[in-house]
Amino acid sequence: MSLWCHWGVPDSDTGAPPRVVLVTATVLAVALAVAVAVFALTQRSSSDAAGPLPLVPVPAPAAGSPACTTLLGAVPTELTSNGTSLKVRELAAPAPPATVAWGTDDPLVLRCGLNRPPELTPTAALRLVNGVQWLQVPGEGASTWYVVDREVYAALTVPDSAGTGPLQTISDTVAAKLPAKPLKF
Known part of the structure; x- marks a missing residue:
């Protein structure tokens, strides 16, 4: 009797399933796990994107x-960043x-309407x-850019x-709608 298994032929000594069946079952199980993980991530991202954005309030006297x-009445409903169109998001x-x-x-x-940074x-x-x-005030993963030469801080x-597109677009809106003022320190 042979102690090894031929491809696809059950090992008569151990009664184990053929190697091709084990490999196929393993590949299918891994593929199913990956598909479920991708589906879950996609659904989470879609539901997060569809819902209102929660923001922490900051002092804005x-x-x-x-x-x-x-x-705010003049800002565009879409901004372009790195070639991607970003639409206005509902706030929670x-x-x-x-x-x-x-x-x-x-x-x-x-x-x-923020306080002076x-x-x-x-x-x-x-x-x-x-x-x-x-x-520019750098932060972790983002920078906050303060308009400092208008009657209000934004x-x-x-x-x-x-990309730089959003900063340029908002600059154009600020320049068109709010007159420049001397800096206050």
């Missing part, structure tokens, strides 16, 4: 100002005042983008994976 009303209740967000996975968030000092490095002075939080 000038959120009800005419300047914030003007700015209670939504922070004077706030709008775009995108699903790593949303961009614009807030208006503490990082704004006479020696802070500012960037001029399409006629608007911005202060902040655009942008994921590190985003």
Whole structure:
């Protein structure tokens, strides 16, 4: 009697199933597990994207100002980032005042009427983008860009994976709707 199994022929000594059956069953089990995991991830992402975006409120004493009303009334319903169109996202209740967000996975968030950022000092490095002075405050996985030369402070939080398009578009909107003012330190 033979102690090894020929391809597809049961081992008469042990009564074990043929090797081809074991390999096929293993491959099918792994493929099924992968398919279930991909389906679960896809469904979770779809349901997260479809639902309102919860945001933590931050102090925004000038959120009800005419300047914030003007700015938020003029922002586009879509932004383009790295060639991808990001649509305005519904905010979960209670939504922070004077706030709008775009995108699903790593949303961009614009807030208006904020307090002066503490990082704004006479020696802070500012960037001029399409006629608007911005202060970049890097964070973990995203940067927050503060408009610092208008009558209200606004902040655009942008994921590190985003392109420069959203900052340029929001700069154009700010420049068109809010007149420049001298910096306040």
